[in-house]
Amino acid sequence: MPARSVPEVTIGVLALQGDVREHLLALTSAGASARRVRRAEELEQVDGLVIPGGESTTISKLADEFGLLDPVRKRIGAGMPVYGSCAGMIMLATEVLDGRPDQQGFGGIEMTVRRNAFGRQVDSFEAPVEIVGVPGPSFSAVFIRAPWVERVGDGVEVLGRVTEGPAAGRIVAVRQGNAVATSFHPELTGDRRLHRWFVDLVRQSEDRSEERSEERV
Ligand code: GLN
Numbered sequence: 062m063p064a065r066s067v068p069e070v071t072i073g074v075l076a077l078q079g080d081v082r083e084h085l086l087a088l089t090s091a092g093a094s095a096r097r098v099r100r101a102e103e104l105e106q107v108d109g110l111v112i113p114g115g116e117s118t119t120i121s122k123l124a125d126e127f128g129l130l131d132p133v134r135k136r137i138g139a140g141m142p143v144y145g146s147c148a149g150m151i152m153l154a155t156e157v158l159d160g161r162p163d164q165q166g167f168g169g170i171e172m173t174v175r176r177n178a179f180g181r182q183v184d185s186f187e188a189p190v191e192i193v194g195v196p197g198p199s200f201s202a203v204f205i206r207a208p209w210v211e212r213v214g215d216g217v218e219v220l221g222r223v224t225e226g227p228a229a230g231r232i233v234a235v236r237q238g239n240a241v242a243t244s245f246h247p248e249l250t251g252d253r254r255l256h257r258w259f260v261d262l263v264r265q266s267e268d269r270s271e272e273r274s275e276e277r278v
Pocket residue numbers: 113114115116117118146147148149151176177205206207208
């Protein structure tokens with residue numbers, strides 16, 4: 062049987078603020094074509110979107126100024142795969158604790174997150190986290206003024222928790238349908254497993270949308 066060709070996928074990185082470049086590099090080395098998204102027209106050209114770590118209040122403000130809040134919400138609602146790390150997780154939450162009162166998000170994952178949750182003493186740290194569905198050893202997860210997840214809705218799958226230290230047991234990776242979020246930053250380490258996994262998710266969802274359009278013919 063001939064090998065099935067791997068579909069080419071284009072994944073955008075929301076390029077308003079934060080570690081955009083690191084995600085572009087990680088996605089490229091994970092086999093996707095990656096590009097910056099700063100305007101609604103650019104959003105239309107991608108098969109999936111990454112929302113980087115940075116500062117969620119700034120990303121929120123700029124997303125509003127660039128007219129991206131509704132277009133991103135609509136695409137997520139229509140099933141576009143999306144992955145948010147750290148500030149990106151906050152942007153995907155339906156509820157944010159310790160946020161700024163005027164901060165707005167995209168939603169997509171029915172969960173409550175707490176901003177800067179790990180406290181002052183543990184502003185930045187590394188801890189092992191296992192991610193459901195990603196084979197291999199634990200991630201050396203890098204947390205920088207990270208949120209954690211305090212509540213998840215019924216449709217949300219918990220993918221990972223902190224396993225050691227004072228924050229052991231805290232939820233730091235989740236998925237609801239095609240929306241995925243982590244409190245930590247895999248883009249800052251050389252470990253590309255999570256980006257590869259997300260690229261696969263985008264490929265599978267492209268396959269399914271092709272099947273759906275074939276069915277319609
Ligand atoms: N504390 C930041 C926020 O509230 C997130 C930090 C990060 O993305 N590294 O958005």
